[in-house]
Amino acid sequence: METTHRTEQQRSADQRRRELLEAADRVVLRDGPQASMNAIAAEAGITKPILYRHFGDKGGLYRALATRHTDALLANLRSALDAPADRRRRVEATLDTYLAAIEARPQVYRFLMHPSEETGGGQQPEHGFDTGRHSAPVLRRxxxxxxxxxxxxxxxxxxxxxxxRVWGHGIVGMMHAAGDWWLGERPCTRAELVRGLADLLWGRLERVDDRVDSPGF
Amino acid sequence: METTHRTEQQRSADQRRRELLEAADRVVLRDGPQASMNAIAAEAGITKPILYRHFGDKGGLYRALATRHTDALLANLRSALDAPADRRRRVEATLDTYLAAIEARPQVYRFLMHPSEETGGGQQPEHGFDTGRHSAPVLRRxxxxxxxxxxxxxxxxxxxxxxxRVWGHGIVGMMHAAGDWWLGERPCTRAELVRGLADLLWGRLERVDDRVDSPGF
DNA sequence: GACTGCGGTTACCGCAAGTAACATGCAGGG
DNA sequence: CCCTGCATGTTACTTGCGGTAACCGCAGTC
Structure with a gap:
């Protein structure tokens, strides 16, 4: 019975964890990344210490949430990147997949990109010069x-x-920054944005003509 | 005398403000963006309420600080962008200027890119769907x-x-993300990174050959 | 029936943002 | 000379959140 008991406990614990994540998801979706642990606990119908038993600290909970969403997004992107089509088409499909995702669930997007808080897991002693770790993990991945x-x-x-790797991070950053700006101002359709970015990657910057009245760019 | 008095007061207030910003700068440089108002006040040799009288709230102080640094960085970039040389050279010079800046003062860089906190200035009522405002203002500018x-x-x-505008934000995002990754891992020299990014912008993505053993990218 | 493990709670600590109310120094005006 | 006005500064407080300690009750087990 010991084993059965253990696995049953384990299963139940995992299920509980999933339920808590769902609840946290709802709250973050509603209140943004600054959602408090109290609010999340209340949404889950329990109290704070339980959250801490499951996730250690706020960063742990947020990391768990972020990992879930990041995994899902990456899976989508992978499939766009693996579709059977020529290179340009696949690049466009990938850009479009990303932009569609952030357009569909902007709150999730905002949460994922938020590097905030996170004293960083015990780098108290170092106290500085730990740069390069503030970008959202989803971008790095x-x-x-x-x-x-x-x-x-x-x-x-x-x-x-x-x-x-330079190109990978550069392209992802391009997609991210352009998407973020686009989502805020909506200056054009998604298709136009995709087209513009793909054109940029396709070397139009090199071939574009100088204006006659300027020193060139 | 009224006017003389006023302007004198004004000047003194402005000078005081500058001194406070200098102090805040030192503390943020030392403690990172999570520097407390108490610490900043202490560094300036005064106490919290004075800071609040000058800057309203923490966000106000941070915005003032960020604006200073952003202005300085933008001035540098502008001069690189305006240098007399051909287009490719100027692009490389601009990339290099940015990367040199973040390399030289990573704490400042980290502070500038940190969108954190900032409940947002009274968007309490809206309570959600205010996406697209989480990116660092320096990137937008x-x-x-x-x-x-x-x-x-x-x-x-x-x-x-x-x-x-698509290209502007896209290129800046590319530079930012690549720079952030590079600063964290230092996988190559700055010159190599500049070269790689300039190549990417110069359309090498289009012309690069498929590997013989792959379906192409 | 006492023992133990586990899910749960209350009640607390520490700390940082932000504020109210009080003190002090220094113009000018009767 | 004293009183008023006003900017500057302080102490001491409130509020709210992350995080924790200590306690509670109920399975099941020997």
Whole structure:
């Protein structure tokens, strides 16, 4: 019975954890990333210490939530990136998938991109110079993923390892910043944005003509 | 005498404000963005309520600080963008200027990119769906600036207004994300990173060959 | 029937943002 | 000379949140 008991307990604990995450999700969706632990606990119908038993601290809960959403988003992007079509089409499909995701659930997007709080897991002693860790993990993961795909699929010559990662993170950052701006101002349709970004990646910057009345860009 | 008195008061108040900002700068540089108002007040040799009289709330102080640094950075970027050289050289110079800045003062960089806290200035009633405002203002300003330069100097055909802004924000995002990753992992020299990003913008993505053993990217 | 493990709660600590109310120093005006 | 006005500064408080300690009750087990 010991084993049965254990697994049953385990299953129940995991299920509980999932329920708590669902509740937290609802609250974050409603109140934004500054949702308090009290509010989340209340939504789940329990009290704070239980949350802490499950997730350690607020950062832990947020990381668990973020991981779920990030995994889902990455799965979507992967499938767009793996679709059977020519390269340009796939790039456009991937951009569109990302933009559609942030358009559909902006609160989730905002939560994922929020690096805030997170004293950082005990870097109290160091107290400074821990730069480069403030960007949202989802961006890092997307960048690495894209780097892998680039390195796998195209031939960049010598230094392709590093170059692929530069491009991966750069492209992801481009997509992110443009998407964020677009979501705030809505200056054009999604398709137009996709087209513009794909054009940028496709070297139109090189081929574009100078204006006759300017020193060139 | 009224006027003399007023202006004198004003000048003194402005000077005081500058001193307070200097102090805040030192503390943020030392403690990171989570520097407390108490700590800043102490550094300035005074107490909290004075800070609140000058800046309203923490967000106000942070905004004032951020504006100072952002202005300085933008001035540097502008001069790189205006240097007399061909387009590729100027793009590389601008990238290098940005990367050199974040390399030289990573704490400042981290502070500027930190959108955190900031309940947002009275959007309590709206309570949600205010997406697109979480990105650091410095990125938005850089994006708009670059958009202006692009729109001024090159001919993008119809829809050049919107397209220039798409590109501006996209390129800035690329620079930011790549820089952030680079600063954290230091996988190559600054010059190599600049080269890689400039190559990406220069259309190498289009011309690069597929690997023989892959379905292409 | 006492023992133990687990899900749960109340009640607290520490700390930071923000504020109210009080003190002090210094113009000018009767 | 004293009183008023006003800016500057302080102490001492409130509120709210992250995080924790200590206690509660109820399975099941020997």
């Amino acid at each position: 997307m960048g690495e993923e894209l780097a892998r795909v680039i390195a796998e699929r195209v031939d960049l010559g010598p230094d392709s390892e590093v170059l692929a | 850089m994006g708009e600036e670059l958009a202006r330069v692009i729109a001024e100097r090159v001919d993008l055909g119809p829809d050049s207004e919107v397209l220039a």
